[in-house]
Structures are given as C-alpha cells and as structure tokens.
Amino acid sequence: MNTDTLNSDQWQKVAKLLLTSRAVDDIEEQVLVPEKRVFNQFSSRGHDFAQILLGLMMNHPKDAATGYYRSRPFVLSLGLDLEEAVAAPMAKSGSYSDGRDIGVVCNYPNLENKGAMLFPMCGGVGAQYSPISGWAQSITYHLNELKDESYRGAVALSMGGDSSMSTSGFWAALNISTTNNLPHLFYIEDNGYGISVPQEVQTPGGDQVANLSAYKNLLIVDGDGTDPLETPALIAKAVNHVRSGKGTCLLRLKVPRLCGHTFQDTQTYKPAHLIDEDQARDPEPKLKEYLNSQGIMDDLAWQALSQACTLEVAAAVEKAKNRPEPNPDTLTDHVFADSANVQLRGGLHAQGHKFPEHTLISKPSGPRQNMLAAIRKTLDFELSNNPKVLVFGEDVGPKGGVHGATLELHNKHGQNRVFDTSLSEEGIIGRSIGLALSGLMPVPEIQFRKYAEPAAEQLSDAGIMRWRTNNQFAAPMVVRLPGGYARRGDPWHSMSDEVEWIHKVGWQVAMPSNAEDAVGLLRYALRDNNPTIFFEHRALLDNPWSRRPYPGDDYVIEFGVAKHLTQGNDLTIVTWGAMVERCENAAVDFEGQVEVIDLRTLQPWDKDAVLNSVTKTGKCLIVHEDNKTAGFGAEIAACLTEELFFELDAPVKRLASPDIPSAHNIHLLERALPSVERIKSNIAELIAL
Ligand SMILES: Cc1ncc(C[n+]2csc(CCOP(=O)(O)OP(=O)(O)O)c2C)c(N)n1
Known part of the structure; x- marks a missing residue:
C-alpha cells in the first residue's frame, strides 16, 4: 500500500x-x-x-x-x-x-x-x-x-x-x-x-x-x-x-x-x-x-x-x-551475549557470520612497533577480511585520525568504509546502533575520552539493549576511545574515568598497556557479540615500553584474562593501562617479592587471577590513573575484603589520582599520577607490615 x-x-x-x-x-x-x-x-x-x-x-x-x-x-x-x-x-x-x-x-x-x-x-x-x-x-x-x-x-x-x-x-x-x-x-x-x-x-x-x-x-x-x-x-x-x-x-x-x-x-x-x-x-x-x-x-x-x-x-x-x-531467576540473564542463545537482531553473530581462524597464541614477528601502528594494522586486517566492518569518526577519513590510528585506511578501503562524520558524538554512537542492528560491525572513534559525554545517552541505551529486549536485539560495536594523559594532561583531552562503562550495563571495557595486547584485544572485540569500549591510552600510543612485535593476523586475547608481569610471594600489584609500565619498573627492586598483574580488560575483569595471587601474597596494592574515589580500584578492594578478608595480612591499598581533573603543568600532573617512586614506597611499606 x-x-x-x-x-x-x-x-x-x-x-x-x-x-x-x-x-x-x-x-x-x-x-x-x-x-x-x-x-x-x-x-x-x-x-x-x-x-x-x-x-x-x-x-x-x-x-x-x-x-x-x-x-x-x-x-x-x-x-x-x-x-x-x-x-x-x-x-x-x-x-x-x-x-x-x-x-x-x-x-x-x-x-x-x-x-x-x-x-x-x-x-x-x-x-x-x-x-x-x-x-x-x-x-x-x-x-x-x-x-x-x-x-x-x-x-x-x-x-x-x-x-x-x-x-x-x-x-x-x-x-x-x-x-x-x-x-x-x-x-x-x-x-x-x-x-x-x-x-x-x-x-x-x-x-x-x-x-x-x-x-x-x-x-x-x-x-x-x-x-x-x-x-x-x-x-x-x-x-x-x-x-x-x-x-x-x-x-x-x-x-x-x-x-x-x-x-x-x-x-x-x-x-x-x-x-x-x-x-x-x-x-x-x-x-x-x-x-x-x-x-x-x-x-x-x-x-x-x-x-x-x-x-x-x-x-x-x-x-x-x-x-x-x-x-x-532470569533477572540477570542477557546482560552480555550468550553463544548458545544468540539475539534475533543486530550484529554479525545473529547472521551466522563466519570469521577467519584465530589463535590465543602470539607469534611475534618483525620489528617492535608502537601501539598506534598495531591498532592500525589490526583495523586494516579486519577491514580487508570482513566487508561488514566500518571505521568512522571525526577526522578519521582522509586525515587518518588526529592520533593517526587510521592513516591510509580511507585511501585503501574507500569512502564507504572509512569516513569522516559530522561533529556530533551523539550522532556517531547513535548511527553505530543503527548500523549494528542492520548486521554490520561499526567501529566508531570518539576523538578524546571526554567527548564521549555528548554520546552518553546513546552509549547507555546501546549497552542495555540486550537486557531490556530480553535478548531479542543487541548492538555489538567497538568504540575506540583515546584518552588519559599524554605528554601533558588537561581537563579536556586527558580524562581517564574508564570506570563509567564498567558501572554502565552491557559494555565490555578493554584497556591495553602495550602493542601486542592491543592487537589481540582489538581483534577479539571486532569479532565479538558485545559492545566494547576499547580505551587507547594516549601516553602509550608511541611509548617505547609499549612497543612490541606484531603477534599475527590471527591473534586474539579473550577478555577477562589478566597477565602476570612479575612473580612474587609478598605483595600483589593490580594495575592496567598507563600504570602498568610504572608498576613493572617499581617492582624491579623487589624481585621475587612482588607480583604485578596487568588486568588488560576491566569488564570482564580477571577476578580469579587477583584472588589467587592475593591468597598467596596476603597483600594487595591497586594502582590506577583514574581518580581514587569510586575508581575501579574501589571495586577490586571491596571484592578482596568480601571474598578474602581472612587471608589478608594488610589493608588493601589504593594508589590513584586525587579527585581532580587532569592538570596541564607537568609538575602538577606528575604529582597527581602514581609515580614509580611512590609506587616503590608503597610497596616497601606494605611489605614491611
Ligand atoms: C530526554 C528526555 N527528557 C524529558 C523526558 C520527559 N518527557 C517525556 S515526553 C515529553 C514531551 C514530549 O513531547 P513531544 O515530543 O511533542 O511528543 P508528544 O508527547 O506530544 O507526542 C517529555 C518532556 C524524556 N522522556 N526524555
């Protein structure tokens, strides 16, 4: 009619x-x-x-x-x-x-x-x-x-x-x-x-x-x-x-x-x-x-x-x-995807999309490359192998992104697949929902963490979609989110606040500390059936420590699997993102004593790895860049007191930024961030208890 x-x-x-x-x-x-x-x-x-x-x-x-x-x-x-x-x-x-x-x-x-x-x-x-x-x-x-x-x-x-x-x-x-x-x-x-x-x-x-x-x-x-x-x-x-x-x-x-x-x-x-x-x-x-x-x-x-x-x-x-x-009894069903019970509408999985083979084993080859190049290479591979992937955002097209993550991708994959959008984060994420519901895999970039704020409603609505429709609809997507301090901080470009989407329902959150993990986590997210916040830390994009050889086009890291950087018997350090390098450096003086754990993903987070380690060491220091009050460290600390109270030999300690925005002056910024020296002194104090 x-x-x-x-x-x-x-x-x-x-x-x-x-x-x-x-x-x-x-x-x-x-x-x-x-x-x-x-x-x-x-x-x-x-x-x-x-x-x-x-x-x-x-x-x-x-x-x-x-x-x-x-x-x-x-x-x-x-x-x-x-x-x-x-x-x-x-x-x-x-x-x-x-x-x-x-x-x-x-x-x-x-x-x-x-x-x-x-x-x-x-x-x-x-x-x-x-x-x-x-x-x-x-x-x-x-x-x-x-x-x-x-x-x-x-x-x-x-x-x-x-x-x-x-x-x-x-x-x-x-x-x-x-x-x-x-x-x-x-x-x-x-x-x-x-x-x-x-x-x-x-x-x-x-x-x-x-x-x-x-x-x-x-x-x-x-x-x-x-x-x-x-x-x-x-x-x-x-x-x-x-x-x-x-x-x-x-x-x-x-x-x-x-x-x-x-x-x-x-x-x-x-x-x-x-x-x-x-x-x-x-x-x-x-x-x-x-x-x-x-x-x-x-x-x-x-x-x-x-x-x-x-x-x-x-x-x-x-x-x-x-x-x-x-x-x-079904109240908490369908917050995240369930492979035995795929949603009716939205995303690649609902259409039975066949992905290339993957492996959990890294096969590093070639020279070390920075995290930016690793992200670009992963996007390039998935764009080349999956015509349903679209990469877009402000300046993401011909310019290649203000951070450079999408350099040359527009030339190679064309305007339909890698493109600039209007300056509207609400529009970027809202548009992604519609693309996802049509069975495509949208990969929107929000130029800086703080500018996700205008998209808050769409992000929230996308996350809860699976639950509120009782698994009829879902909108899997990967939101690339550069954030955190870089050479300097400031209140606009350097916000961390990753905890927002851990608290919000339905979002996975990844926060890699190095190029190899960035490849594995990003590839996993691009093939997964849940929406993911992929936090690209600005200080790490070209950070020498974070450079790693490319782990292979088939490498994925499953979410919720932490990585032990050091082994030790006296203290567990739990950290992620830009604080991982600092914690590893601080632990050098305490060989065999300190176990540094990089969580890599925060939703889901590897609770077992943390509980097992703290059961052994009896002490835990949580180090993060985000503000201390109600940061993700608070969740980990609460979990340790709930589940491991009688195993603890010392109070669970958090080292985090004070509750202020990121500061521009380098001395102010460094005072706010957990420094290697402060991490060391906290380690020493806790071990001495
Ligand atoms: C973002 C938001 N702000 C406020 C409300 C509360 N609210 C519900 S309906 C409504 C009025 C909408 O009027 P209109 O779009 O003209 O539709 P109508 O109800 O007249 O059909 C308001 C303010 C809301 N639901 N969402």
Whole structure:
C-alpha cells in the first residue's frame, strides 16, 4: 500500500486497526489503570489514524523504524500481536521485554520480513533519531558496497512528537541524513505540546518545520494528519520520495492530542478552546463518515466492527492477565551475549557470520612497533577480511585520525568504509546502533575520552539493549576511545574515568598497556557479540615500553584474562593501562617479592587471577590513573575484603589520582599520577607490615 488511494479492503483494515487501538486505550484507562495493572498509560487517540496509514506503507522487507511512547497504533499496523501489545504494559512474561521494560516502549523484530522491523524504543525523547540514520546509511551501504539489491527501495523511518525536534538527537540525525542524502523519513506528529509546554517555547515562532524550510537535501511535506483524503496523499508522497532514492524527507502532520499527555495528566495548562478544537479534529468520526460516504462501511457495519474490536481486545487482555509473571531467576540473564542463545537482531553473530581462524597464541614477528601502528594494522586486517566492518569518526577519513590510528585506511578501503562524520558524538554512537542492528560491525572513534559525554545517552541505551529486549536485539560495536594523559594532561583531552562503562550495563571495557595486547584485544572485540569500549591510552600510543612485535593476523586475547608481569610471594600489584609500565619498573627492586598483574580488560575483569595471587601474597596494592574515589580500584578492594578478608595480612591499598581533573603543568600532573617512586614506597611499606 504505497498509494494515496486506498481500496475498500485497505480502508476496512485502517478502520479495524483504529478501533482496536482505541479499544486498547479505553480498557487501559477504564480498567487496567484503576486496577493498578498498568502504570504508564499513553493514549494515542488523535495520533492513531495517520500512524496506521504510515505503518501500512512500511511494507518493504528492509524497512526499519523507531517510534516513541505514543506509537502503539503504528506498531499494531506493522503486525505486532495484540496480546503482546496489551501484556507488555502489564509487565507480564513474554512480550517484547519479558516484563523488563516499560510497556509503552516496545520493539518488533519482525523476523519474517513482512515489513518494517521496529528498533527497540527508548524512554529518552530524541534518542530515537540517530540510530535510524544508521539504518538509513546501512541501506545505502548494503546496496552500494555489498551489492545487495534486496535493500533497494527500503526506508528508514523515525517517529517523534513536535517537541522532540528540540533535542540534540533530532539535529544529529537531521545532519547525518541530509548531508549524506540518506533514505530517511522523519515523521513528526505535531500536537502543539510537549506534555504542558507549547511549541512557542521550543522554537522562535512556534513552528519548527517552517524554520527548517531552508534546509538542503530535505523535502518537507506538511499537512493535516486527520483527513481521510489529504492524509494518505501526504504520507504516500513522503514515503515514495524516500523509497525512490531521492533522499531525506520530513513529514509533519498536525494531529490533535485528544487526552492528557498521560492518563494522569489533566491538561489544566491547556486553554479550553484548544481542547474543544482538538476534539473537533478527532479523526475517528471523520473516518467513519468518509467510509460511509464512499459506501465502504455504513453506520451499522462500523458499530459492529467497533464491538468486535472491543471484544477482541478484552479477550487479549484476559489472556495477558493470565500470563505468568516473569521468572525472577532470569533477572540477570542477557546482560552480555550468550553463544548458545544468540539475539534475533543486530550484529554479525545473529547472521551466522563466519570469521577467519584465530589463535590465543602470539607469534611475534618483525620489528617492535608502537601501539598506534598495531591498532592500525589490526583495523586494516579486519577491514580487508570482513566487508561488514566500518571505521568512522571525526577526522578519521582522509586525515587518518588526529592520533593517526587510521592513516591510509580511507585511501585503501574507500569512502564507504572509512569516513569522516559530522561533529556530533551523539550522532556517531547513535548511527553505530543503527548500523549494528542492520548486521554490520561499526567501529566508531570518539576523538578524546571526554567527548564521549555528548554520546552518553546513546552509549547507555546501546549497552542495555540486550537486557531490556530480553535478548531479542543487541548492538555489538567497538568504540575506540583515546584518552588519559599524554605528554601533558588537561581537563579536556586527558580524562581517564574508564570506570563509567564498567558501572554502565552491557559494555565490555578493554584497556591495553602495550602493542601486542592491543592487537589481540582489538581483534577479539571486532569479532565479538558485545559492545566494547576499547580505551587507547594516549601516553602509550608511541611509548617505547609499549612497543612490541606484531603477534599475527590471527591473534586474539579473550577478555577477562589478566597477565602476570612479575612473580612474587609478598605483595600483589593490580594495575592496567598507563600504570602498568610504572608498576613493572617499581617492582624491579623487589624481585621475587612482588607480583604485578596487568588486568588488560576491566569488564570482564580477571577476578580469579587477583584472588589467587592475593591468597598467596596476603597483600594487595591497586594502582590506577583514574581518580581514587569510586575508581575501579574501589571495586577490586571491596571484592578482596568480601571474598578474602581472612587471608589478608594488610589493608588493601589504593594508589590513584586525587579527585581532580587532569592538570596541564607537568609538575602538577606528575604529582597527581602514581609515580614509580611512590609506587616503590608503597610497596616497601606494605611489605614491611
Ligand atoms: C530526554 C528526555 N527528557 C524529558 C523526558 C520527559 N518527557 C517525556 S515526553 C515529553 C514531551 C514530549 O513531547 P513531544 O515530543 O511533542 O511528543 P508528544 O508527547 O506530544 O507526542 C517529555 C518532556 C524524556 N522522556 N526524555
């Protein structure tokens, strides 16, 4: 159905979906909310008619969409099972999250490829946009780079309310999609309000779409979302523009919000005449009248259909109520990938991708090379051997990255595979989510650790995706993150704070100290089924100590396996990243006494190696660059006191930076960092106890 003229069957379908959606809203408001079975009720009344028309036009097997809390009519029109749709807001078992996520936030894998897949929605307004730019890019990538014709004519659709256009996510996606002429349809449901805030507060003049009229590469289609004649024509025009490969389109439909923002919202902020005007624009009576006038459905048939829908919804609700509660024993399942139970959508593993052979045994050959060259060589090899790997970020293309990690890769692998992005970290990571969900392996670079901050929401949402969709969706990617001090520190380029993603759910964290480990860990991450933060320490990129011979194109290091640098019986030092060299140097004077352990990965971390070593030595010193308070050392120390208290012969000690940003003056910086001398004196003190 990609036309502005619907036949009788299609109109009957629209009517059925509309009446079903209304019946769901009714039963939730009148029964399930008062019974305290549903807590977050978002009615779609008024938005529903246009959403259903749009959903029925999303019928290409490679279409994908993101929606928001008001998108249920759209999702029903994609084919989501009614019982699933009503069970989720009651947090019942099964459904799209097995009771884990708020019910209005849904997803739809649509594995039978009958039409659009629905990305896992997010609770954060604006977060829905940049992932769909990633899907739009993947459509062109599959077509032009992988020569997969099945993507021709596919559409990437994002849905949002008018106020969502104020978010940084919207602008990130708009820039990505229009700059690259991507097949992205922005669908805006304009009801004039964001909860209680009118449009005039969001944009000068109160009309965001009018203010966008000068945007290049953007067709704007604008009109009424309640009219049986005008609305299908507007939607068909927008969808056809994007399907035919002409680029990005923004379709804004004016729709009434026929109730409060949520069921609990009484709309006291809204002038009475606006409430009346909204009611007068209700698309339901308009549709009923239109179908009657066209001889498609008379009043009696409409009434009969309405009653049938109400009964069908009531039956689905009864079944949903009787579903068992989710099993609490499964609560912590699906935080990370499980090879016996691969997700339905997203990443290389879900498609059964075959990787080249690998080995855990290093075969060093050639001269020692710095960590930068080792990272570049590993990226080059994986790009050469896996056409689904894409490397991108700010200055990553022709320049080769501000650190030089991607030098020459753009020349060698081409613009589609190694490319510059717009300056938007939210966009870089959001786009990566969409690329990952399409089965590609995105390798975004965030230029400096601190500049992951604008991407915080997308990083967080990507990490929790597997858990919150009960292993239906996952977005494996490798985020390359140069950080830490270099020759100097400063608050902007030298932040360490790796602990953030250990605390965040669903991310693996690697922090290599040398070139050989960087190769093995990076290759492992690029072939793994989890998202990984790959922390490239700036002080190590060209550090002589970190230089090592290349360990081979098949070398991988499994995550969670620490490395012993020295053996000893009196004290264990646990460290990682740029502190490893310092600890090794400090331990030279204590031969046979100190066991230095380089953790190499922090999520997962090699707890066994640490516990075993401390069981032997009875003492532990943890050395890290990150600030002391709530740094990862605190976790290790807590774990040692919990699990090894009676084996300890001394307090577990942490040597870390004070709780300040990184300092620029070298003397200030060196005072902050654990120095070899301070590590030595701590070793001596602990051994003497
Ligand atoms: C990042 C973020 N900030 C605030 C909220 C709380 N919130 C939920 S909906 C909403 C208003 C959104 O309005 P609009 O985008 O116009 O959609 P509508 O509800 O009108 O359909 C707000 C502020 C949120 N969910 N996410």
